[in-house]
Amino acid sequence: MKIVKEQFAEFDGKVVTSYTMINKNGMEVTTIDYGCIITKILVPDREGIVENVVLGFDTLSEYQKYSPYFGAIIGRHAGRIANAEFELDGVNYHLAKNNNGNHLHGGLEGFDKVIWDTEVVEEEEATSLVFHYLSKDGEEGYPGNLKMKVTYTLNNQNELQLSYEGVSDKKTVVNVTNHAYFNLSGNLKRDTLNHTLTLKSDQFLELDEELIPTGKILSVENTAFDFRAGRRLIDGTVSNDPQNVLAGKGYDHPFLLNDNNNKEIHLFDEESGRGLIIETNQPAVVLYAGTQLEDNFSIRGVKSKKYLGLCLETQGLPDSLNHPQFPSAILEKDEVYHSITTFKFTN
Ligand code: GLA
Numbered sequence: 001m002k003i004v005k006e007q008f009a010e011f012d013g014k015v016v017t018s019y020t021m022i023n024k025n026g027m028e029v030t031t032i033d034y035g036c037i038i039t040k041i042l043v044p045d046r047e048g049i050v051e052n053v054v055l056g057f058d059t060l061s062e063y064q065k066y067s068p069y070f071g072a073i074i075g076r077h078a079g080r081i082a083n084a085e086f087e088l089d090g091v092n093y094h095l096a097k098n099n100n101g102n103h104l105h106g107g108l109e110g111f112d113k114v115i116w117d118t119e120v121v122e123e124e125e126a127t128s129l130v131f132h133y134l135s136k137d138g139e140e141g142y143p144g145n146l147k148m149k150v151t152y153t154l155n156n157q158n159e160l161q162l163s164y165e166g167v168s169d170k171k172t173v174v175n176v177t178n179h180a181y182f183n184l185s186g187n188l189k190r191d192t193l194n195h196t197l198t199l200k201s202d203q204f205l206e207l208d209e210e211l212i213p214t215g216k217i218l219s220v221e222n223t224a225f226d227f228r229a230g231r232r233l234i235d236g237t238v239s240n241d242p243q244n245v246l247a248g249k250g251y252d253h254p255f256l257l258n259d260n261n262n263k264e265i266h267l268f269d270e271e272s273g274r275g276l277i278i279e280t281n282q283p284a285v286v287l288y289a290g291t292q293l294e295d296n297f298s299i300r301g302v303k304s305k306k307y308l309g310l311c312l313e314t315q316g317l318p319d320s321l322n323h324p325q326f327p328s329a330i331l332e333k334d335e336v337y338h339s340i341t342t343f344k345f346t347n
């Protein structure tokens with residue numbers, strides 16, 4: 001398999017490099033070492049026309065100016081942490097406040113805004129990019145020196161695997177994900193409201209007005225949150241369910257997955273014939289329907305707007321530190337955190 005390496009930008013006296021992995025079907029995945037951002041994924045539609053299916057930019061300055069986490073790795077802790085604080089073994093930790101007095105997506109300079117060291121691993125049937133970053137004790141308020149390793153692997157079955165590993169020298173919290181915004185229409189021809197999503201999920205988390213989990217777990221039954229038999233994203237925009245309304249007419253919610261590594265998430269665009277199957281070892285997926293996407297910038301010539309892309313962020317539950325009934329995000333000293341997600345593209 002092929003890999004193309006190019007200079008993308010300069011930042012902080014360092015070079016930002018882009019890497020494009022290309023498989024034998026002509027599928028391409030481009031990433032940069034700044035934030036491990038996936039800038040492009042080119043996949044064929046049902047006619048074989050190869051187009052880009054993620055929101056991204058061609059310059060670093062646009063990422064720094066406009067990007068709401070397009071394609072980036074999110075950490076140390078994805079999602080919101082209420083009042084930017086939590087307690088661990090009797091110690092109160094105060095995190096960076098970057099969202100209405102709350103902590104969001106790792107803080108002011110999270111994993112999405114740093115340059116990672118990169119290694120290329122080439123094999124016959126797959127290519128990998130291995131990114132390393134040391135998140136220092138106290139960074140954004142989190143305890144422990146956390147050594148992170150993120151591996152993106154593309155194979156000839158049109159599968160992109162994302163593997164996240166971390167080890168800390170102190171007890172800490174870790175909940176990492178990727179924040180790709182998908183749009184399967186190709187080169188952003190249409191918004192995502194006619195995409196169909198199928199989710200193996202019976203339950204989702206209730207959110208408050210600040211989009212923080214209340215602690216209540218709700219059933220999807222008889223709501224616009226029931227994606228079990230497939231549902232178009234547009235349903236969330238016309239629903240009167242207070243949960244859809246508070247998310248800005250749509251979705252910004254964690255869903256608990258009934259199953260793992262078994263086609264639990266399926267996104268499909270009927271018009272192009274492109275599909276995306278996501279499998280993970282994580283307990284939840286946050287469906288963010290792009291409800292806060294602003295329209296004051298363009299994305300490779302297409303004006304940004306609400307619902308232009310949607311995120312399927314596989315992860316642990318947000319704010320679990322403040323809800324003991326949720327699966328825990330605590331990582332013990334020297335324990336290995338390992339989260340895996342695979343994106344398989346079909347046409
Ligand atoms: C997440 C959050 C959203 C929003 C986006 C970024 O997915 O849940 O509320 O902050 O990131 O704009």
